[in-house]
Amino acid sequence: MTYLLSADLPAASAGARFRSLIERDAILQMPGAHNGLAAIQARDAGFEALYLSGAAVSAAMGLPDLGILTVDDMAFHIRQIARASSLPILVDGDTGYGEALNVMHMVRSFEDAGAGAVQIEDQILPKKCGHLNDKHLASPQDMAAKVNAARKARRDLVIVARTDAAASEGIEGTVARAKLYLEAGADAIFPEALTSVDMFRDVAQRLPGVKLLANMTEFGRTPALTAAEFQELGYRMVIWPVSSLRVAAKAQEELFAEIRRAGTPKALIARMQTRAELYDTIRYFDYETLDRSIVTTVLPSA
Template sequence: MVSRCANWISTTLFFGRRLFASRRQHSDDDTGYGEALNVMNMVRTFEDAGAAAVHIEDQLLPKECGHLNDKKLADPRDLVAKVTAAVRARRHLYVIARTDAAASEGMDGAVARAKLYREAGADAIFPEAVNSADMLREFARRMPGVPLLADMTEFGKTPFFTAAEFDEMGYRMVIWPVSSLRVANKAQEALYAAIKRDGGNHYVVEQMQTRAELYATIGLHDYEALDASIVQTIVPEGPLPR
């Protein structure tokens, strides 16, 4: 178990540092991967990986997608404890508290929870699966002065709005969390359909990222230069005098 945990942390740090190196990233950390002490460890791990912000939510495990029905909510005191732990553990991380209460507890429940999380130290609030412009505006009106985040996922409960429209409603941060995955999956379906139809990939090559573009994206040449510099600095020891 210790070895597996160490491997998970090492993998998170390795890929996180690569991903976060050139831009500020916000990480979705579900329910915090455990209780308060686990949240503290999570915060330090993602900070070490280079993340700028995380959000944690008030569902019970096993959690559901925020836009599905029958979500089970934890006692708000549970997320209060986790937010408190996250704020205590962080060095610079921006802590966002997500509440899924709008669907089952209504606007009053969502606002009440959000205020508790804000009092616990959350830097911003994320009301999930709010299903109309009127609800989005009401939530923002009842949380004056609090930074708010909106989720513009597709095929969910929230209607389509632009970043400018969210801004007008009082939401200074917007995420499109699954958009790139959905586009990529659709492209892969088209690729394999073409291979099945044509017996090869020759008709879809122009739609692909080239090898040079891939290497530029992952920074391969930087790693090659680093490797070469390390090799060059190794100086063999000469024989000792007799």
């Protein structure tokens, strides 16, 4: 239920709720939700946590995923998604928007906005999608300092340290960096852009007991695996960061082309969410009922 309508909003912080989800035996499945409507739909489908991708937010704003977003850009999206869904969110914090003090500002801002966890990566600006070539990494010590700064700034926020070292430093570098980031205060590790099942298995075996996140993005370097297969490999979390945006963007592209071609969207009506379906999704009539129950006319006394 959305935050205005619910009489029993979660008492625990988003961070505490996220932490409890990754302590369970079952892998935590997190689809990307790039706006409040997508968040409600994901929650209604049964998901217990969401992922907010910097790449998805950038694309939705018509920008490339090159570290252009600001803390405020992301905080705006965190607030709408947290309020719409009441679910804990793992938020993409890119490189932390600067150095140690900037990371601390990001952590406080994201946590205040409703995030349950934040992901920080060890690239340097201009950062790239983890599945592209020619990424440049910060030194392990500089990244560890950012993780330590995030740990000091957080209240309950879960800290996920992402390393993009696999492409340039191999598994040895990935594992060495992960261990350093864990010592600095990371709660979980996100080894990005692993290119084979053997690599996923190798990282998990070399980091026993560590909470690991797998990225199941489409059109990338990672083989297509299911959540169950990642769990079998030893992973505790899996994200589909941009899937919902990709589906929506493709549908919009086809819609605009059809209107331009035919002068009407009639051919695509059957593929649209109806007005009734939309109103049911966003609980339109529940809001009307709530409004009527609390807004009454008060006549002035004589």
